[in-house]
Amino acid sequence: MALDSRIPTGPIEQAWEKTRFDLKLVNPANKRKHTIIVVGSGLAGASASATLGELGYNVKCFCFQDSPRRAHSIAAQGGINAAKNYQNDGDSIYRLFYDTVKGGDFRSREANVYRLAEISVKIIDQCVAQGVPFAREYGGSLTNRSFGGAQVSRTFYARGQTGQQLLLGAYQALERQVHAGTVEMLARTEMLDLIVIDGKARGIVARNLVTGEISTYIADAVVLATGGYGNVYYLSTNAKGSNVTASWRAHKRGALFANPCYTQIHPTCIPVSGDYQSKLTLMSESLRNDGRIWVPMNKGDKRKPDQIPEAERDYYLERRYPSFGNLVPRDVASRNAKAVCDEGRGVGPSGLGVYLDFADAIRRLGEQTIRERYGNLFDMYERITDENPYKVPMRIYPAIHYTMGGLWVDYHLQSTIPGLFVLGEANFSDHGANRLGASALMQGLSDGYFIIPYTIGNYLATNKLGKVEESNAEVRNAVACVNETISKLLSIKGKRTVDSFHRELGKIMWEYCGMSRTAEGLQKAIGQIRELRDDYWQNVTVPGTGADLNQSLEKAGRVADFLELGELMCIDALERNESCGGHFREEYQTPDGEAQRDDDQFSYVAAWNYRGPGNRPELTKEPLEFEYVHPSQRSYK
Amino acid sequence: MKLTLKIWRQTGRKDKGRFVSYAMDDVNPEMSMLECLDVLNETLIERGEEPVAFEHDCREGICGSCGFMINGIPHGPLPATTVCQLTMRHFKDGEELVIEPWRAAAFPAVKDLVVDRRSFDRIIAAGGYISVSTGNAPDGNAILVSKETSDRAMDAAACIGCGACVAACPNASSALFTGAKIAHLSILPQGAPERDRRALNMVAQMNVEGFGGCTNIGECTGACPKEIQLEVIATMNRDFIRGSWKRRDQDVRTVKPMTEWSTGSKLKIDPHATS
Numbered sequence: 001m002a003l004d005s006r007i008p009t010g011p012i013e014q015a016w017e018k019t020r021f022d023l024k025l026v027n028p029a030n031k032r033k034h035t036i037i038v039v040g041s042g043l044a045g046a047s048a049s050a051t052l053g054e055l056g057y058n059v060k061c062f063c064f065q066d067s068p069r070r071a072h073s074i075a076a077q078g079g080i081n082a083a084k085n086y087q088n089d090g091d092s093i094y095r096l097f098y099d100t101v102k103g104g105d106f107r108s109r110e111a112n113v114y115r116l117a118e119i120s121v122k123i124i125d126q127c128v129a130q131g132v133p134f135a136r137e138y139g140g141s142l143t144n145r146s147f148g149g150a151q152v153s154r155t156f157y158a159r160g161q162t163g164q165q166l167l168l169g170a171y172q173a174l175e176r177q178v179h180a181g182t183v184e185m186l187a188r189t190e191m192l193d194l195i196v197i198d199g200k201a202r203g204i205v206a207r208n209l210v211t212g213e214i215s216t217y218i219a220d221a222v223v224l225a226t227g228g229y230g231n232v233y234y235l236s237t238n239a240k241g242s243n244v245t246a247s248w249r250a251h252k253r254g255a256l257f258a259n260p261c262y263t264q265i266h267p268t269c270i271p272v273s274g275d276y277q278s279k280l281t282l283m284s285e286s287l288r289n290d291g292r293i294w295v296p297m298n299k300g301d302k303r304k305p306d307q308i309p310e311a312e313r314d315y316y317l318e319r320r321y322p323s324f325g326n327l328v329p330r331d332v333a334s335r336n337a338k339a340v341c342d343e344g345r346g347v348g349p350s351g352l353g354v355y356l357d358f359a360d361a362i363r364r365l366g367e368q369t370i371r372e373r374y375g376n377l378f379d380m381y382e383r384i385t386d387e388n389p390y391k392v393p394m395r396i397y398p399a400i401h402y403t404m405g406g407l408w409v410d411y412h413l414q415s416t417i418p419g420l421f422v423l424g425e426a427n428f429s430d431h432g433a434n435r436l437g438a439s440a441l442m443q444g445l446s447d448g449y450f451i452i453p454y455t456i457g458n459y460l461a462t463n464k465l466g467k468v469e470e471s472n473a474e475v476r477n478a479v480a481c482v483n484e485t486i487s488k489l490l491s492i493k494g495k496r497t498v499d500s501f502h503r504e505l506g507k508i509m510w511e512y513c514g515m516s517r518t519a520e521g522l523q524k525a526i527g528q529i530r531e532l533r534d535d536y537w538q539n540v541t542v543p544g545t546g547a548d549l550n551q552s553l554e555k556a557g558r559v560a561d562f563l564e565l566g567e568l569m570c571i572d573a574l575e576r577n578e579s580c581g582g583h584f585r586e587e588y589q590t591p592d593g594e595a596q597r598d599d600d601q602f603s604y605v606a607a608w609n610y611r612g613p614g615n616r617p618e619l620t621k622e623p624l625e626f627e628y629v630h631p632s633q634r635s636y637k
Numbered sequence: 638m639k640l641t642l643k644i645w646r647q648t649g650r651k652d653k654g655r656f657v658s659y660a661m662d663d664v665n666p667e668m669s670m671l672e673c674l675d676v677l678n679e680t681l682i683e684r685g686e687e688p689v690a691f692e693h694d695c696r697e698g699i700c701g702s703c704g705f706m707i708n709g710i711p712h713g714p715l716p717a718t719t720v721c722q723l724t725m726r727h728f729k730d731g732e733e734l735v736i737e738p739w740r741a742a743a744f745p746a747v748k749d750l751v752v753d754r755r756s757f758d759r760i761i762a763a764g765g766y767i768s769v770s771t772g773n774a775p776d777g778n779a780i781l782v783s784k785e786t787s788d789r790a791m792d793a794a795a796c797i798g799c800g801a802c803v804a805a806c807p808n809a810s811s812a813l814f815t816g817a818k819i820a821h822l823s824i825l826p827q828g829a830p831e832r833d834r835r836a837l838n839m840v841a842q843m844n845v846e847g848f849g850g851c852t853n854i855g856e857c858t859g860a861c862p863k864e865i866q867l868e869v870i871a872t873m874n875r876d877f878i879r880g881s882w883k884r885r886d887q888d889v890r891t892v893k894p895m896t897e898w899s900t901g902s903k904l905k906i907d908p909h910a911t912s
Contacts, residue, residue, distance in 0.1 A: 047771075054770040066692060066751075067758050069798055070700045086778065122774070129774035131767045131827050133791040140781030158791060164699055165794060172766035179762040187755065210747060239694040273667045278675055279696045380698065383715070383722050449771045497682045499675070543687050548649060549748045551690055552682065 001256070001609060003622045006410040007111045012628055016115045019411065023454050024461035031056035032182075034460050037204055037219040039191045039246050041068030043163075043441060044424030045225030046170035047448030053177030055453055060217060061174065061183055062206060064190040064241060064554070069171045072227060072239040073444060076163025077284035077377070079147055079155035080127075080441040082120040087144050091152040093117045098629050099150060100439060103329055104404075104432020105581035105597065106631040107259070107605075109624065111411060112429050116439075119446040124156055126449060130169040134158050146327070147286055147437045155438045160284050160376045166441055170448070190554065191246045192485075193478040194222065194253045194420065195468075201250075201420035202468050205478045207486075209554060212547040214482055216475050218468045221419045221456055224250060225448065228403035228425040230263065232562045232569065233514070234506025236400035237269060237282040243558035244565050247407050247426050255415040256607040256620065258408035258428035260565065261573035264435055264582045265515050266401030267333035270384055271353040280399035281384060283356075283377055285437045288326045288333070290361035290370065291394070293317050295354050299344040305355055305393050316340055324636040331434045331582050331595070332636060334398035338515050339593070341397075348395045357393035398515060402440060404431045404582065405572075408607040408622075412455035413447060416607075418463070421456060423447035428605065433581025486546045489556045494539035498555045501536050505529065505559070505566055513570050516584045522574040526567055533563040568608060568617060575619065578602045590633070599631050638664045638730040642677065644689055645737040650746050656735070666726035670713065671696060671703060673725055690749040696721040698862065701797035704804070705750045706737045711801035711860040719799065719862045739800050741809035743847040754800050756846035757814060763842035764835040765818040767828050780826055793820035793872075795863040805860035808849030813857040815843050816869035823876055833880030840877050 008015040008022075026034065034057050038049045041063040049061040063071060083096040096117035101108060128134065128142070134156050135143045147155035158165040177183040188209040195203040195216065203218040229244035230236035251257045268288065270281045294315045296308055316336060318325040326333075337354050340346065347353045362370050367390055371378070378389045385395070406428040413421050413429070424444040431439060468475065512518075512525035536559070544550040579588040579595035580602070588596045605622040640661045647654030659677055668676070671693050678688035694702040698719040705720060707713035713723045728734065736750065744752040782790075794817070802813035819836055822828030828835070851870055858867045 051771040065694060065700075065702060066754055067701075067798065069758070070694050070702050072695060072700070075695045075697050075699050084777065124777045125774035126769075126771060128777040128780070129767065129769040129827055131790070131822050131825050133787050133794050133821070133825065134777075136782055136784045136787040138784050140783050141778045158794075161699065161795065164797075165791075168794065172761060173771075175758060175762040176766045176768060178758075185758070187758075239700060240696060241694045274665055276665060276668045276672050276676055278669075278672050281697055379717070380722070383718055384724065386724070386726065453771070497679055499679060541682060543682050543685065549690055549751060552688060 001416070001620050003256070003408070003416070003607060003620055004410060005109065005622060006412055007109065008411065012111060012114045015111050016118060020454055023458035026457045026461045028056060032058055034058060035060065035219040036221050036223060036456065037062070037217055038223045038225060039204065040071065040225035040227060040426070041171070041174065042071035042073035042225060042227060042424060043167055043170055043444030044426075044448040045071070045223070046167065046174045047445050048223055048225060048423060048452045049183050050170060050173035050177050051449050051453045052456070053180065053182035056182065059177070059183040060186060060219065062186045062189050062191055062204075064188065064209060066188055068174060068185060068187060069168065071167060072242050073167045073441070074164045075239065075282070076441055077160045077282065078286045079145065079157035079162045079438040080123065080166065081147070081154050081436070081438040082124045082156060082442065083117055083154060084121055084124060086142060087153045089152045091154050093121070095152065096120060096154065100430070100436060101432070101629040102634060103434055103436040105434050105595065105634060106432065106599065106603070106626060106629070107262070107580055107624065108430055108432030110626060110628055115451070116430050116443060116446050119450045120442050122450060123442060123445045127166055127169050130173060132158060132165045132169045145286060145289060147289070150436065157286070160286070160374065163441060166445065170445070192249065192482045192557065194250045194417075195475055195478045196253050196417060197468055197472060197474045200418045200463070200465070203475070205482045207482070210549050212545070212550070214479060216470055216479060218470070220460055220465045221421065223421045223423060223452060223456070224407065224426050225423040226426045228406065229562070229565055230400045230403050232505065232566050233400040233509045234503050235272065235277060235280050235510070237266060237280050240279060243561070245558050245561045247422070248561040248565055250407060250415070250417070250420060252610050253417065254610070255417050255420055256408040256609050257405070257568060258605050258607045259405035259433070259572065260569045260608065261513065261576060261583050262404035262433050262581060263400060264330060264402040264404060265334040265398045267330055267337055267398050268356065268396045269399035270381065271348055271350060271395055271397040281380070282399070282401065283381060283394065283396060285330070287356060287374060287377060287394075290365070290373065291326065291356040291358050292360060293326050293354055293356055295340045295345040295347060301345070305347070305357070314340070314345070321636045328636045329434060329436060331584070334515060335584060337398050353395040353397045355393035356396045358389060359393070362390065400514070402435055404428065404433060404435055408605070412458065413451055414455065414459065419459060421452055423452060433583055485557065485560070486553065488537075489540070489542050489553060489560070490546060492537065492540050492542070494541045496539050496541060498540060498542065498552060498559050501532065501540060502555070502559045502562065504532055505563060508532070509566050509569070513566070513573050516586050517573050518586045519574060522570045525570045529563065529567045529570065536560065536563055571617065572606055572608065575606065576602055594633070597631070603631070638666055638725065638728070640664050640725070640728060640731070641733040643733055643735045644749070646689070646749055647746055649748055654746070664725050666724065668725055669696070670707070670720040670723045670725065690751050692751050693721060698722045699797060701799040704739065704799045704801055706735070706739070706804060708735050711739070711804045712862050717862055717864050739804035741803045741848070743809065743811070744800060744803065752800070754798070756848070757798050757800065757811070759846065760811065760815055760839055760842045761818065764831070764838035765822070767822060768831060782826060786824055790821050790824045793817045793824065793865065793869050796865055797863055799862065801860045801862060802857035803848065805856040806849065807854060807856065808852060810851045810857070811843050811846070811848040812851035812870045812873065813861060813865055813867070815839050816873035817865045819876055820869035820872040823872065832876055833883055836873060836876035837880045837884065840873070
């Protein structure tokens with residue numbers, strides 16, 4: 001399959017402007033005749049639904065939670081980047097573009113990233129107008145902080161709850177359209193299959209999670225904004241409900257899955273405390289602005305942190321990366337934390353932790369300033385660990401946080417199935433092999449507010465879309481597939497719970513396809529995942545029926561998809577014989593242990609085509625060209 | 638530690654529901670209340686029984702999905718903490734915890750500890766926004782907002798929509814929830830133009846949904862995991878009165894009941910019983 005990314009020609013600064021002019025428009029009077037399905041109500045889904053509703057389209061928005069406001073975008077803490085240069089510190093659209101391409105370790109598309117940087121400034125304006133209470137200076141202007149590997153202060157924030165406030169802004173805009181009658185909100189309704197007719201996405205099959213009813217919804221276009229797949233690792237910072245099902249089932253209907261092995265491991269999470277652990281809690285990366293990361297100089301030093309003298313502490317990030325210090329990008333910070341723990345210098349009961357110490361910052365700025373900056377995060381830490389971080393250094397350890405991979409999309413955010421658009425974390429597009437801090441919120445809102453409203457119009461204006469009857473063979477086939485999977489899961493009645501399989505899958509993925517990977521380990525993982533999947537379909541037990549609220553059944557379907565995705569991630573990681581960003585292959589590293597890319601061989605997007613159960617997926621490569629930012633060894637020293 | 642969980646079980650809206658006691662022998666004090674339920678559910682599934690349905694998602698205290706009464710207190714005994722972040726070390730060995738869902742006419746039962754909170758979404762849809770369509774915004778710094786104002790708006794905007802305020806209120810009023818959104822938006826200059834309409838429409842919707850009236854008891858703010866202050870209700874009342882006065886000659890949007898339960902309580906059980 002050849003991939004047409006539809007990247008516009010000409011200077012990158014004018015690419016989006018030119019594209020927007022070239023896009024065909026839908027007559028205002030005709031917009032309400034088009035039905036658009038949006039699956040997911042996070043930043044990307046809610047902003048897309050609201051904006052498409054404002055334009056006059058007939059929108060149906062779906063989420064599996066009880067309310068669209070629960071989507072996991074709400075948990076983002078640190079902030080959102082924008083190239084406003086309000087701080088006069090040398091920022092510009094070009095610099096944000098440059099930092100993002102470099103931060104992504106030269107594995108993203110230049111044109112997409114440039115557009116993202118360009119749109120970033122409009123997002124802030126839009127959110128302020130909606131009433132998002134961003135942090136302010138005393139004079140009343142917006143304030144910024146530097147964040148996650150950036151040398152300029154371009155991050156806008158609302159305390160430690162930026163994601164919540166941005167999502168509530170989008171959610172309120174969405175509810176405004178619900179009230180206006182342009183958007184119909186279907187909460188507690190989970191997409192379980194995509195309907196493809198004559199090669200075009202024409203609707204979805206969804207299950208009402210309260211009544212168990214399976215229904216079909218027909219539309220002229222389908223937008224997936226269903227988030228990432230970090231929960232394949234079982235333990236991650238994602239919400240418990242976050243899943244890959246919508247994307248995966250679209251993949252099985254023909255949408256290519258790109259760069260599945262690119263996963264981001266966040267350096268600052270609260271360490272695991274026991275086997276019952278259900279998720280990992282993120283502590284915002286902004287803490288690294290004032291906290292200093294260290295471990296004892298000597299192996300097995302079990303003294304309390306305040307009894308370890310300064311000379312016997314190793315501030316390893318400051319030592320190895322003097323110019324970026326504690327602010328190196330996430331992949332670098334995480335790998336270094338793992339390295340010092342592997343050396344036996346980790347702290348805490350499990351030895352899997354490093355200190356994040358605020359003592360110097362409190363001495364320098366006073367406790368009150370630190371409380372203002374991070375008060376809610378410190379409180380959260382204390383609630384969970386019973387330790388007071390104003391007095392004792394925090395203990396942190398990396399955890400799975402974000403997935404850069406996702407369904408392949410072109411410049412219009414359209415997948416390889418015409419009429420199926422993919423937004424936000426669910427697509428693969430803008431972050432390459434590593435996402436910079438405060439860029440996910442930016443991408444979700446850019447896709448939803450400012451890109452999809454134009455590109456979807458072009459699709460609708462240039463395609464003849466006939467009426468689809470519920471009796472159509474493809475519609476019936478999709479419904480039959482969904483029913484079959486559900487009855488199969490309910491009928492196995494084996495001995496093991498869904499969660500026990502999920503935990504086991506997570507362990508395999510973390511061990512072999514986590515922070516560092518080897519060819520040998522990945523091969524082993526593929527074998528183990530296949531065995532586990534076979535066992536799952538023989539031995540899982542799902543209580544209850546399909547005719548009411550059945551949370552075990554919901555999980556069972558999602559874990560079934562994770563068991564397939566996990567294998568694809570390992571295949572992709574095995575195929576990519578280089579290290580880049582979040583993908584670190586032990587065989588490919590520089591003499592001082594940094595990721596070593598192989599641009600000659602691997603400067604491409606790996607897009608995988610599903611070819612049926614048991615068959616090896618087919619790889620299509622989209623070559624990446626760098627005209628503006630020339631690939632170099634990333635250096636944060 | 639050992640605990641007894643006395644949990645409300647109800648198969649659906651038509652079921653009367655009942656308490657069932659479960660003995661837990663090996664509770665790790667470091668686990669959260671929800672992880673404790675996870676462990677119980679794993680055991681129940683292995684025994685061939687139906688697990689306890691409960692709502693949860695982010696488990697970081699921000700999505701607002703989780704919440705139930707523990708010994709009569711929404712989200713349990715720890716202030717400013719949702720059940721997903723409530724660790725078991727706050728309970729005593731051998732204690733019995735009575736766990737039951739939010740009880741309010743406007744939150745119809747779904748199953749076990751899960752209730753339907755869509756009435757909150759409809760209150761927001763009635764006016765909980767600033768009417769600015771995408772593309773209409775001036776530069777972010779075009780409107781200056783003092784830090785104090787912005788901080789006050791943020792205090793109110795911190796609401797997570799969990800419903801604890803309603804569950805805590807003897808009247809099952811949603812005044813704290815509605816007031817928080819009204820305060821967040823009307824404190825800011827961007828929200829000022831719609832201030833009157835917003836308060837009138839949101840309050841009207843709140844009444845239609847079957848929430849009770851506010852009688853200034855203050856249980857809501859005590860139960861709120863985000864410590865939203867009672868003054869947001871004063872802001873709501875002020876905006877409502879102001880709006881009613883200024884618009885007394887105009888027709889305010891009439892709000893039709895949107896649900897079968899919104900016309901009145903059909904619950905037979907005492908909404909505030911703890912056992």
